[in-house]
Each structure stands twice: as C-alpha cells, then as structure tokens.
Amino acid sequence: MQAHSSAFDSMPIAPGGEGLLGHNADFRADRLGTLRRLSEVTAPVLRLSLPLPGIHAMVANHPDVVEETLVDKARLFDKSDMLRFSLYPLAGEGIFTSNGELWRRQRKLMAPLFHPKALEAYAPDMVACSRRAIDRWRDGEELALAAETTRLAMAVAGKTLFDADTFTEADDLGRALTVALDWAGWVIGQPIAIAHIVARRRLQLLSEQNTGWLRDAALWAERKVRGPAVLVGARGRELASSIALLDERVQKMIDERRRSSGEQTDLLTRLLAASDQDGTVMSDRQIRDEILTLFVAGHETTATGLAWTIHEACKDRRVYDEMQREADSVGDDPGAADLEKLDLTTRAFKEALRLYPPVYIFGRDANQAVTLAGYDLPRSTNVMVSPFVLHRRRGLWGDDPERFDPDRFLPEREAKRHRYAYLPFSAGPRICLGIHFAYLEAPLVLATLMRRFRFELLEEDEAEPSATLRPRRGVRVRVHARR
Numbered sequence: 001m002q003a004h005s006s007a008f009d010s011m012p013i014a015p016g017g018e019g020l021l022g023h024n025a026d027f028r029a030d031r032l033g034t035l036r037r038l039s040e041v042t043a044p045v046l047r048l049s050l051p052l053p054g055i056h057a058m059v060a061n062h063p064d065v066v067e068e069t070l071v072d073k074a075r076l077f078d079k080s081d082m083l084r085f086s087l088y089p090l091a092g093e094g095i096f097t098s099n100g101e102l103w104r105r106q107r108k109l110m111a112p113l114f115h116p117k118a119l120e121a122y123a124p125d126m127v128a129c130s131r132r133a134i135d136r137w138r139d140g141e142e143l144a145l146a147a148e149t150t151r152l153a154m155a156v157a158g159k160t161l162f163d164a165d166t167f168t169e170a171d172d173l174g175r176a177l178t179v180a181l182d183w184a185g186w187v188i189g190q191p192i193a194i195a196h197i198v199a200r201r202r203l204q205l206l207s208e209q210n211t212g213w214l215r216d217a218a219l220w221a222e223r224k225v226r227g228p229a230v231l232v233g234a235r236g237r238e239l240a241s242s243i244a245l246l247d248e249r250v251q252k253m254i255d256e257r258r259r260s261s262g263e264q265t266d267l268l269t270r271l272l273a274a275s276d277q278d279g280t281v282m283s284d285r286q287i288r289d290e291i292l293t294l295f296v297a298g299h300e301t302t303a304t305g306l307a308w309t310i311h312e313a314c315k316d317r318r319v320y321d322e323m324q325r326e327a328d329s330v331g332d333d334p335g336a337a338d339l340e341k342l343d344l345t346t347r348a349f350k351e352a353l354r355l356y357p358p359v360y361i362f363g364r365d366a367n368q369a370v371t372l373a374g375y376d377l378p379r380s381t382n383v384m385v386s387p388f389v390l391h392r393r394r395g396l397w398g399d400d401p402e403r404f405d406p407d408r409f410l411p412e413r414e415a416k417r418h419r420y421a422y423l424p425f426s427a428g429p430r431i432c433l434g435i436h437f438a439y440l441e442a443p444l445v446l447a448t449l450m451r452r453f454r455f456e457l458l459e460e461d462e463a464e465p466s467a468t469l470r471p472r473r474g475v476r477v478r479v480h481a482r483r
C-alpha cells in the first residue's frame with residue numbers, strides 16, 4: 001500500500017504522441033514502431049496522450065505493475081471497452097469479452113474442460129489433423145507456412161470443438177471467422193470505435209447521476225450501444241453477412257447436439273453438459289458466444305505461434321537439429337505422454353511466443369477509481385499491457401533480447417526471471433483458458449511436421465501487427481520430404 005499517491009496527470013508521458021490526435025495517431029501510423037519505442041523506456045508507468053477530455057489511458061510498463069493490474073487488483077479492472085467493441089460481433093458476451101459475475105460463472109463452468117488431464121483425450125485428434133494437413137505437401141514444394149498452420153489449427157479446433165472432420169479454411173465458416181477477426185483488428189482505434197466508447201461512458205455517467213425514467217433510458221441506451229451499432233460501408237456489410245452465417249451454422253450445431261445421444265466428447269457436447277450440471281442451463285446465445293470465442297481464441301494464436309517457431313528454428317541449425325531429433329524420438333504417433341521428450345520443441349515454441357506474442361497488446365479498464373503504481377487512476381482509465389514491449393525489454397531478457405534462444409526457458413533460468421516478464425497468455429484470474437491446450441497442441445504438431453518434412457526458410461519474415469502478430473509474408477518455406 002502506497003502512503004502517498006500522485007495525480008494521474010503527473011505520470012510521465014510515453015514517447016511520441018505529439019500530434020493533434022496524440023498516441024492514437026502514432027499507433028495507427030506504426031503500431032509496432034510505437035511499441036518498440038515503449039520497450040526502450042524503463043519508467044514503470046507511462047501516460048498516453050489522447051485528444052478526448054475525460055478519457056485516460058496508460059501503459060503498465062513493468063512486470064510489477066502488470067502484476068498489480070492483472071493479479072493483485074484484478075477485481076478492480078474489466079476487459080477494455082475497446083476490445084469488447086472490436087470482438088462483440090463475434091464473441092458477444094463469451095468468456096473472453098464478458099466481465100463481472102457472468103465471466104466468473106462461465107470461467108468456473110469451463111475451467112474443468114481445459115484441465116491438462118481432460119485435454120489429453122484430444123492429443124490423437126491433434127496429431128491426426130497435422131498428418132492430414134501435410135498429406136498434400138509435395139517434396140520440394142514452396143509454401144506459405146502460416147496459411148498451412150492456420151488450416152491445420154482450424155482443423156484441430158473444428159475437430160475438438162464440434163467433432164467436424166472436414167474443417168479447412170476453404171469452408172465458408174472459416175472465411176466468415178477470418179472476416180470478423182480482421183474487422184476486429186482493423187476497428188481498434190478507428191473513430192467509430194472511439195465514438196462508441198465515449199458514448200458508453202457518457203451514458204454510464206448519466207445512469208449513475210440520475211434516477212427514474214432518465215436512469216432507465218440511459219441504461220437502455222447503454223445496453224443498445226454495446227454491440228457495433230453501425231455496420232456501414234462494404235466492410236460493415238461483409239461483417240454483417242459473415243456474422244449471420246456464423247450464427248446460422250452454430251445454431252444448427254447446437255440443435256443437432258441437443259438432439260443427439262450425447263456420446264460425443266467434443267467441447268460443444270461438454271459445454272452443454274457443463275451448463276446442465278450447474279443447474280442453470282446456458283442459453284443458446286451464450287453457447288454460441290462461447291463456441292465462437294473458443295474457435296477464434298484457439299486457432300489463430302496457435303497457428304501464428306507455430307509458424308514463428310519454425311521460422312526461428314530454421315535460422316538456428318543447433319536448435320533445428322535437436323528439434324528434429326526429438327521429433328524422431330517420439331515416432332509417428334506421439335501422445336500427451338511424449339511431451340517430456342519434446343522438451344526443446346516446447347521451449348522453442350515458448351521462445352517464439354516471446355519474440356512474436358500473438359496477442360501482442362491487451363488492455364483493462366478500471367471499473368472504479370484505483371491507485372496503481374502510486375498514481376490515482378480515475379474510473380475507466382485504460383491500462384494497456386503489451387507482451388511485445390515487455391518481451392523485448394533489455395535487462396528483463398539480458399543484453400540481447402532480440403536473439404532467439406530457447407534456453408531462456410530452462411527451469412533454472414526461468415526461476416531467476418520476474419514471473420510477469422513473460423506474458424503471452426496474460427496472467428492472473430483471466431489468464432488464457434487454453435494455455436494447456438496450446439502447450440499440448442504445439443509440440444505435437446511440430447513433432448509431426450518435422451518428422452515428415454525438413455523446412456528450408458526461403459526468406460526472413462517480419463511481424464505484421466493485425467488481430468494477432470502475423471508474419472507479413474506468411475513465412476515462405478520449401479518443404480523437403482524425409483525418408
């Protein structure tokens with residue numbers, strides 16, 4: 001507990017942000033460059049300059065402050081309005097975007113399904129999907145690896161979530177998801193999103209400061225503007241038709257499962273059962289939101305992580321050869337029990353997530369006035385956390401944070417590091433629900449791929465910050481069949 005706290009406005013300001021639109025313009029012009037500049041500043045907290053009166057934003061720029069925000073004071077923060085707005089069409093009030101009691105209930109219901117033991121049953125599906133994905137590769141063929149890992153991770157998600165066998169990006173469901181996810185990446189920081197957030201804040205205040213019909217009207221209007229109110233223009237129309245398709249398909253799957261014997265072991269079946277056990281049945285809308293949340297949260301993140309792992313391993317002969325050896329040691333049919341033999345493979349995946357965290361930035365909004373790192377934050381202050389920034393901070397990661405080095409994740413080296421210096425899955429009560437899923441899937445997929453093919457990197461790629469931190473050129477590789 002701090003004895004004295006300082007006013008928010010006395011917090012040091014982040015570099016840049018000089019233009020009329022402040023840091024928002026910097027982020028829109030060069031998201032990654034702006035983050036790189038932040039990683040060079042060591043002040044634990046930094047204020048962001050925004051042109052809107054009454055809107056406050058800052059960066060949690062040190063692992064201690066991250067811990068205070070995400071762990072110690074987690075209850076005082078909600079998922080940010082900006083994130084909720086961008087993902088609302090897709091994920092609605094699903095576990096990723098919801099807050100408060102609804103989130104707590106859903107997390108409690110869903111956590112057992114994502115326990116490492118419960119997930120082991122999905123290992124054969126993960127390996128089978130990987131095999132099927134590479135069956136069509138030809139010796140010497142040139143590929144955009146990220147597109148392949150996306151197809152593969154989508155197949156894994158389709159199989160484990162809905163028991164769907166023919167799930168590929170070619171499916172219109174896959175395309176619709178990509179449209180909605182791209183929209184979410186694009187809309188962040190756009191004037192329409194900012195206007196929405198300002199409108200919500202004003203309505204919140206109006207409902208708190210009034211009683212009677214005015215309060216009711218403000219509450220009603222506030223609920224109305226939660227979703228994307230205006231889906232105009234070509235982009236908006238494309239999003240609207242994608243969402244309509246997703247709604248229709250997911251509803252069909254829910255109806256089928258409700259009618260079926262319940263013998264399937266996919267996550268949709270388990271989700272329906274979990275709600276029944278709780279006594280309160282989840283509505284179809286809630287199930288729809290959770291299914292799409294899991295689909296989106298689960299496949300693109302893992303797919304980009306896999307592509308970056310191979311990208312980095314190809315540049316380091318020693319790491320590559322050892323991963324290859326591990327892949328050969330587990331044979332053609334690896335399972336959950338083989339994970340310990342895939343030790344370097346797992347560490348390489350972790351290190352790729354350090355350099356290229358798929359969720360490179362996320363945020364929280366204070367749900368009341370809060371003191372953080374000794375500063376008084378007005379209610380609704382947005383606190384930005386960027387794994388990309390912290391993962392590339394000199395000092396936290398030695399003198400050479402840009403270097404790929406899976407040995408950083410040897411237990412003795414991990415023990416010496418700040419627990420919250422590594423955040424690809426976030427931290428605290430809202431840590432990624434699928435963390436064990438990802439740590440099961442990634443090594444199994446990598447082993448299956450590397451046993452059958454040798455990868456030759458054709459050109460070094462660079463990160464492109466969209467919905468996730470994708471490789472700009474998709475990681476161009478040539479694949480060589482191994483005999």
Ligand code: HEM
Nearest residue numbers: 096297298301302305359362424425426432433434437438
């Ligand atoms: C490399 C792979 C993955 C990465 C890097 C990743 C990253 C993250 C991050 C950073 C968050 C928290 C964001 C925040 O605090 O605002 C999160 C939440 C979440 N992730 Fe993942 N994720 C991955 C894989 C998965 C998988 C495979 C699933 C499901 C099958 C999944 C499901 C979820 C869910 C449901 C949440 C919301 C949890 C909550 O708020 O209670 N993720 N993920």
